[in-house]
Amino acid sequence: MTRFKLTLEYDGGPYVGWQRQKNGPSVQAALEAAARGFCGEDITVHGAGRTDAGVHALGQVAHIDIPQDRDAATVLDALNHFLIDEPVVVLSAAVVGESFHARFSATGRLYRYRILNRRPRPGTTRGHVWWVPVPLDVKAMNDAAQELIGEHDFTSFRATLCQAKSPVKTIDRLTVRQDGEEVVIEVSARSFLHHQVRNIAGTLALVGKRKWSRQDVADALAARSRASGGPTAPADGLYLVCVDY
């Protein structure tokens, strides 16, 4: 048995999310079906993060234990062969030790959130951006974002159904920048609470619309109540960019 680290890109649109569920197709199930096609038996694929329905990945990481003696290039090509009809692709495969765990070994995750900030709806980027038609003040968003950097109790930015034991997380980097017609938020942390990035994006959009000030963001964080945080931005604009180990 050999453990492989897989780096994955996928379009989250057609899936109920990363995690295998009874109510529809998941990225995990697509990968497990591919592994079954390759290995002829049921094999669990463990992901670094359980992306929500509609959330995309440019560099999700997973690990898989292959019972047969196969090299990394063969695993890569075989999984991609069986994934041919899915918008999921294995970007790389590498042999790792048995102590490697995609989720528990991760030391950092980088998410990107794309807002299409123009009056007309998305045309070619439907399902891949959050459309905000009113002009956003990007500098104000970036300023307010500073309030969220560092170690905080993120209860105000946490889904009420979040199962994490502690609401305390440390945001290492949080930036907001203009990129053509898009406003791009990037945030990195060792790990995140459920909906944390989407709730931060929804809150910073309020700042961008000048409905909230930087102080309002600080107050929302201090309130430690989900009702005090901003709305949850849609899944469409969110990308898991990479996972560090």
Place this chain on the structure above:
Amino acid sequence: MTRFKLTLEYDGGPYVGWQRQKNGPSVQAALEAAARGFCGEDITVHGAGRTDAGVHALGQVAHIDIPQDRDAATVLDALNHFLIDEPVVVLSAAVVGESFHARFSATGRLYRYRILNRRPRPGTTRGHVWWVPVPLDVKAMNDAAQELIGEHDFTSFRATLCQAKSPVKTIDRLTVRQDGEEVVIEVSARSFLHHQVRNIAGTLALVGKRKWSRQDVADALAARSRASGGPTAPADGLYLVCVDY
């Protein structure tokens, strides 16, 4: 009656192309249905270029004559309202004189061709790039592209079914550059022959794979025979970026 110039973005994936056809949905028909919803009568929409099935637009231009007295903001919002279920969006609308014709008044067109140049298939960009898994020599492609700049008989790069009277066209600019994992070809001319950009992209890819030299491109051009040109690259990677007047 007032004539409006419309600038359009669309995802060409679901359409048989720009032009109204009996065999499936077209961008033109989608816009004409929206105009009918808005004005209550049949109105023809005239486009600057007849993009093929699957070809996208970031800045296609069309004109439309609206019988009622409406301002540009109303036309923009009304058309977008009726286009809500289509991946077609009107980016801007402007009043123009009756002498303006989207196709015949155009003085330049810029197309972009996106090649995803990496071993794994596209994940999040399926249908929006041409996937070429073998490494491309971008510098050689850009060098060879110089052979095609200027006024030439482009018979070797013209679809056999092309209806243009003359195969002579003038390419003003043709560049090939690396952009992350993508190789991006941009080409501008007053007008193009049918499949000209896709045939150029297919030919330059042969150069990128080192199957063809710059001289082979010059020879293909000089042969003035479609059989001498390279293959037609898929529609997925092609974008009509803008039209000048």
